[in-house]
Every structure is written in structure tokens, then in C-alpha cells.
Amino acid sequence: xxxxVIEALxxxxxxxxxxxxxxxxxxDALGPExxxxxxxxxxxxxxxxxxxxxxxxxxxxLAFARRxxxxxxxxxxxxxxxxxxxxxxxxxxxxxxxAALADAECRARAIxxxxxxxx
Amino acid sequence: MSTIPRASSAIEGEPAHFGTxxxxxxxxxxxxxxxxxxxxxxxxxxxxxxxxxRMRNARVTECGFCRNVRFDxxxxxxxxxxxxxxxxxxxxxxxxxxxxxKAVLKFTDALIHDPDLLTGDAKAALRRHLSAEQIxxxxxxxxxxxxLAKALITLGxxxxxxxxxxxxxxxxxxxxx
Numbered sequence: 001x002x003x004x005v006i007e008a009l010x011x012x013x014x015x016x017x018x019x020x021x022x023x024x025x026x027x028d029a030l031g032p033e034x035x036x037x038x039x040x041x042x043x044x045x046x047x048x049x050x051x052x053x054x055x056x057x058x059x060x061x062l063a064f065a066r067r068x069x070x071x072x073x074x075x076x077x078x079x080x081x082x083x084x085x086x087x088x089x090x091x092x093x094x095x096x097x098x099a100a101l102a103d104a105e106c107r108a109r110a111i112x113x114x115x116x117x118x119x
Numbered sequence: 120m121s122t123i124p125r126a127s128s129a130i131e132g133e134p135a136h137f138g139t140x141x142x143x144x145x146x147x148x149x150x151x152x153x154x155x156x157x158x159x160x161x162x163x164x165x166x167x168x169x170x171x172x173r174m175r176n177a178r179v180t181e182c183g184f185c186r187n188v189r190f191d192x193x194x195x196x197x198x199x200x201x202x203x204x205x206x207x208x209x210x211x212x213x214x215x216x217x218x219x220x221k222a223v224l225k226f227t228d229a230l231i232h233d234p235d236l237l238t239g240d241a242k243a244a245l246r247r248h249l250s251a252e253q254i255x256x257x258x259x260x261x262x263x264x265x266x267l268a269k270a271l272i273t274l275g276x277x278x279x280x281x282x283x284x285x286x287x288x289x290x291x292x293x294x295x296x
Contacts, residue, residue: 004258005258005259005262008254008255008258008259009255009256009258009259010255011251011252011255012161012163012252012255012256014157015154015157015158015161015256015259018150018153018154018157019154019259021150021153021154022147022150022151022153022154024150025144025146025147025149025150025151026144026147028146029144029146029147064273068269068273072180072269072272072273073120073180073181073272075273076121077121077123077125077275080121080125080273080274080275081125084125084126089126089127089143090129090143090144092125092126092274093126093140093141093143093144093147093274094144094147096269096270096273096274097141097147097266097270099269100265100266100267100269100270100273101262101266103265103266103269104230104231104261104262104263104265104266104269105262107230107231107234107262107265108230108258108261108262110234111226111229111230111234111237113230113254113255113258116226116237116242116245116246116254116258117251117252117254117255117258118251
């Protein structure tokens with residue numbers, strides 16, 4: 001388990017474990033290679049370090065993930081349909097959650113949430 | 120922003136909304152319900168402060184569904200519409216929001232929008248009003264509010280029209296571990 005939210009929740013192990021289980025379920029739903037690619041694409045937009053070698057993903061998936069950071073309201077039906085065409089409806093659902101969580105975690109890291117939450 | 124669902128309901132006979140769409144991945148839906156219920160069930164941070172942060176996130180992310188939902192636990196803790204109406208870009212000048220609520224709003228804006236807003240004074244105010252454990256729980260909450268709002272919007276699950284609706288506060292499912 002790692003990441004700014006889990007680190008910040010060191011004093012609340014029950015919530016930390018449940019957050020980790022949720023994030024793991026999202027990652028399992030998308031698959032490890034796509035998760036790495038999506039998290040890398042999101043981190044790149046944020047200018048954050050990419051923790052692992054970027055995975056391989058269809059361009060429609062990467063474009064959707066990149067736009068999640070600053071342009072989530074501008075993603076079009078066509079762009080979402082292109083993702084669903086590649087991954088299926090369940091894959092689109094998983095991608096939305098994984099990309100949105102990756103974005104939120106980059107933002108939590110940017111404010112040093114673990115440092116703020118340390119006693 | 121689309122109000123036409125981009126993913127269908129995975130539960131026969133039910134319309135597409137966040138819960139039924141998430142059900143395309145049952146393990147994901149189950150773990151989300153477990154986490155979100157536990158988060159709202161915890162009283163480390165009051166439901167009122169959580170709801171203040173959720174309302175701010177709803178406004179900034181333009182999540183219409185989130186903006187129109189109120190959770191009853193926060194309402195019972197005195198979060199009325201006259202206070203919610205002050206959660207605008209001018210919240211710092213509100214006479215109705217408490218100093219603790221303003222510190223929470225600054226933190227929320229910093230996490231979801233601009234980390235530079237969390238100046239030394241803003242951090243000091245946050246720590247003056249919230250314990251380390253409360254800040255951690257707030258961080259979890261804002262992370263979830265942001266991610267859920269963005270997922271909901273990008274899945275086309277925004278309602279065309281929606282009245283303000285008070286809902287039961289999410290709770291841990293009975294069959295959860």
C-alpha cells in the first residue's frame with residue numbers, strides 16, 4: 001500500500017485499508033498494464049514524477065486519461081465511445097475511476113497531504 | 120458536459136446512475152460502498168465539515184448531481200442552505216461560515232484546484248482547527264469527492280434537471296466486513 005492518501009491515513013488503519021481495497025479493485029478492473037499507462041499519463045500532465053515505466057495503452061484511453069486532469073467537463077461523447085470501443089462499457093467505467101483517482105492522488109501529493117496530516 | 124449516460128446500468132430495471140454503472144465491476148462497487156460508508160460513519164471529522172468540503176468540490180468541478188444532493192447527517196448537524204449558499208469563491212468573507220469551515224474550504228480549494236493556496240497561514244489555520252487525524256480524514260474525503268465527481272461527469276451521469284434532494288448519509292453495507 002502506498003500513495004499520499006494511504007500515507008496520510010497512517011493513524012487510521014481501518015480507513016487506509018478500505019481505501020487501498022477500493023483503489024486495488026479499480027486497478028484490478030482495468031488491468032495492470034493499462035493502470036500503469038493511465039497513471040503515467042495523468043502524472044505527466046501534472047508534471048509529477050512517473051513512478052514506473054509507462055505501460056502501453058490505446059491512444060483513445062491515454063487521451064481520455066490526460067483530459068481527466070484539467071478538462072473533465074470537455075470530454076465528448078465521441079471520446080468516451082472510442083474508449084468503450086476499445087475496452088467495453090465495464091472498461092470505460094474502470095478507466096474513469098482509475099484516471100480520476102490518479103488525478104486526485106497527484107493533487108494530494110502536491111499539497112503534501114501526508115505532511116499536513118502528521119502530528 | 121453530457122447528460123446522456125455513456126455507460127448503461129448493470130442492474131436490470133434500474134436507471135443508469137453512479138451505483139448501477141459501477142456495478143459493471145461488482146468488486147469495485149462493493150469496495151466503494153464499504154469505503155464511502157465507513158468514511159461517512161466516522162465521527163473523527165464532523166459530517167458538517169465533510170459536507171462543506173463536498174459542496175465546495177461540487178461547485179468547482181461543476182458536478183450538478185453533487186451540488187443538489189445533501190446528506191442528512193450534515194443537515195442534522197445544522198448545515199442549512201443559508202450556509203451552503205455562502206460556499207462561493209467569496210467564502211472567506213462569509214459571516215455564516217465558521218473559521219474552521221473556512222480553513223476546510225481553503226484546504227479543499229488547494230487540493231482540487233491550486234496547491235499554492237495552501238500558504239503558511241492557511242496551513243496554520245488548518246492545524247489550529249483540525250487535528251492530524253481530522254486532516255487525514257478530510258484529505259481522504261476531498262480525494263474521493265473529486266474523483267467521484269469527475270468519474271460521474273465523464274461517464275455522462277449528470278442529470279438534465281434535479282431538485283435539491285436530502286439523502287440518507289452513506290452507511291457501511293450490512294454484509295461488509
